Amino acid sequence: MKKLLMGTNLKMYKTPAQTESYLCALQSLTEDLRNDVTLFVIPSYPALDRAVNTVRDKAILLGAQNMHPEEQGQFTGEVSPLMLKELGLDIVEIGHSERRHVFHETDAEENKKVLSALAHGFTALLCVGETAEQKAYGIADEVLSMQLKIGLNGVTKTQLSRLWVAYEPVWAIGVNGTPASQQYAKERHLHIKAVLEMLFPGNEVPVLYGGSVNPDNARDLIVQNGIDGLFTGRAAWEAENFNKLIRQVLPLYKGRA
Ligand code: 13P
Numbered sequence: 001m002k003k004l005l006m007g008t009n010l011k012m013y014k015t016p017a018q019t020e021s022y023l024c025a026l027q028s029l030t031e032d033l034r035n036d037v038t039l040f041v042i043p044s045y046p047a048l049d050r051a052v053n054t055v056r057d058k059a060i061l062l063g064a065q066n067m068h069p070e071e072q073g074q075f076t077g078e079v080s081p082l083m084l085k086e087l088g089l090d091i092v093e094i095g096h097s098e099r100r101h102v103f104h105e106t107d108a109e110e111n112k113k114v115l116s117a118l119a120h121g122f123t124a125l126l127c128v129g130e131t132a133e134q135k136a137y138g139i140a141d142e143v144l145s146m147q148l149k150i151g152l153n154g155v156t157k158t159q160l161s162r163l164w165v166a167y168e169p170v171w172a173i174g175v176n177g178t179p180a181s182q183q184y185a186k187e188r189h190l191h192i193k194a195v196l197e198m199l200f201p202g203n204e205v206p207v208l209y210g211g212s213v214n215p216d217n218a219r220d221l222i223v224q225n226g227i228d229g230l231f232t233g234r235a236a237w238e239a240e241n242f243n244k245l246i247r248q249v250l251p252l253y254k255g256r257a
Pocket of ligand 1: 009096168172173174175177210211212213231232233234235
């Protein structure tokens, strides 16, 4: 069985010093879980250098929350793959709902970022998810298909081992979000898996669930076969809480058929 994937996106929280103490604590709390869990943390840009120097032996994989697809250029305020590569990062998160809906990034832009991240040797974590309005119209699966088909256009077979997908329904994310029900999440994950199978037959791309994951719903989600891990925000931002959450779901994941 594949290792359980558990990660958190720190969004615009935690200064470099706070990120360092968080990672130190998380690293020591989870030391015995290395063989069972792939743990990853996605800090803010200014905290990345310190984060890389805090984590030992890749005990926690580290990623960036966004990336410009070009290596360099006149793009004030943007960060390039070469800059992230030099830091020694593992992952680039692409198309988080806040990037899509607060900063209006398009599927075509996410696609350029995915291709660039993969070409530069990163694991690309593409986030997909429908809005509340799209859900109400009953077009969640159509939206997911589109985000995957455009976002992953041009990805090659050899790159698939460095591709992760996160299903994060927009309406489920953040303080005002409502977590997806077990049934709803299961159906969307099966749909995402079917689209991935159509695009890349035989692939083993993991699909994580994110959006108000917490100690009350994490178990219900991780028992679903189509859910390969959890991508958590608020509930993981205290190292002790994240450690507890991981230990809560790990036995259920291991017990899956
Ligand atoms: P919350 O768990 O705080 O809803 O955030 C999820 C998320 O956005 C992970 O990328």
